[in-house]
Amino acid sequence: MSDKLESNGMELLREIANVSGKGGLFRILKPSRAGVIVESLDAKREKTLIGPTARVSVLKDVSIFTDGAEESVPLADVFLKIREIHGETVTLDVKASSDKDLVEFLNQVLPEFDRSKVYISDIKKIISWYNILSTYASELFVAAAEEVTEEAPVEEEAPKAKKAKA
Numbered sequence: 216m217s218d219k220l221e222s223n224g225m226e227l228l229r230e231i232a233n234v235s236g237k238g239g240l241f242r243i244l245k246p247s248r249a250g251v252i253v254e255s256l257d258a259k260r261e262k263t264l265i266g267p268t269a270r271v272s273v274l275k276d277v278s279i280f281t282d283g284a285e286e287s288v289p290l291a292d293v294f295l296k297i298r299e300i301h302g303e304t305v306t307l308d309v310k311a312s313s314d315k316d317l318v319e320f321l322n323q324v325l326p327e328f329d330r331s332k333v334y335i336s337d338i339k340k341i342i343s344w345y346n347i348l349s350t351y352a353s354e355l356f357v358a359a360a361e362e363v364t365e366e367a368p369v370e371e372e373a374p375k376a377k378k379a380k381a
Contacts, residue, residue, distance in 0.1 A: 225275075225291035225292075225294065225295065225355060226275070226291075227352070227354070227355050228273070228274040228275040228290070228291050228355065229273055229274075229275040230242055230243050231243070231256070231273070231274045231275075231348065231352065231355075232253065232271045232272060232273050232274065233271070233272045233274065233277075233340075233344070234253070234265055234269055234270070234271050234272075235269065235270035235271075235272070236269070236270075239255055239256060239257055239347060240255075240256040240274070240344055240347050240348065240351075241253035241254060241255055241256060241263070241265075242254045242256055242352070243271075243273070244262065247264065249264060249266065249267070250264050250265045250266040250267050250269070251264070251265045251271065252264055252265075253265055256347050256348070256351040256352055257347070257351060258351075274290055274291075274344070275289075275290075275291065277289075277290040278290060279293055279325060279328055279333060279337075279341075280328065280329040280332040280333055281325065281327040281328055281329055282327050282328075282329050283327035288325060288328075290341070290344075293324060293325055293341065294344075294345055294348065294355075294356075295356075296324045296325065297324050297341075297345050298349075298356055300323060300324060303349050303353075304346055304349060304350075305320070305342045305345055305346055307320055307342060309339040309342050309343055314335050317335055317338045317339065317342075318330070318335070318338065320338065320342070321333065321338050321341070
């Protein structure tokens with residue numbers, strides 16, 4: 216499953232990053248001598264220079280630990296599953312929801328997630344990041360949907376067997 220999704224529009228996640236200590240997500244614009252220039256994924260679209268010592272996590276490299284056959288599932292796959300189940304926006308309020316509701320949300324999306332390694336704070340980030348991407352970088356999901364549609368195998372109808380006359 217992940218190979219097909221890796222090759223699609225979610226590949227654009229390599230341009231999106233989380234910067235430790237800063238809220239929200241950022242689009243990576245270009246490297247500079249003093250660090251990396253990023254643009255905030257929000258209505259302001261502020262450009263900022265992130266220094267070389269900052270911890271920057273590119274979303275394409277983020278994955279969720281699982282108990283399943285695979286040790287982890289790429290965040291892109293999780294986002295596409297959220298889109299399939301919840302549509303464009305997750306209405307669960309990350310600040311007001313109980314831990315039980317947050318765990319149930321992720322259980323619905325990724326039943327095999329590792330409950331000992333995935334924390335409530337991680338689930339909150341997943342929901343927040345999904346909503347930010349859906350609002351300010353919706354092209355990720357459009358490109359992903361187009362790729363999956365194009366790659367869907369066309370099933371040919373098997374020739375019908377003729378009944379032998381006895």
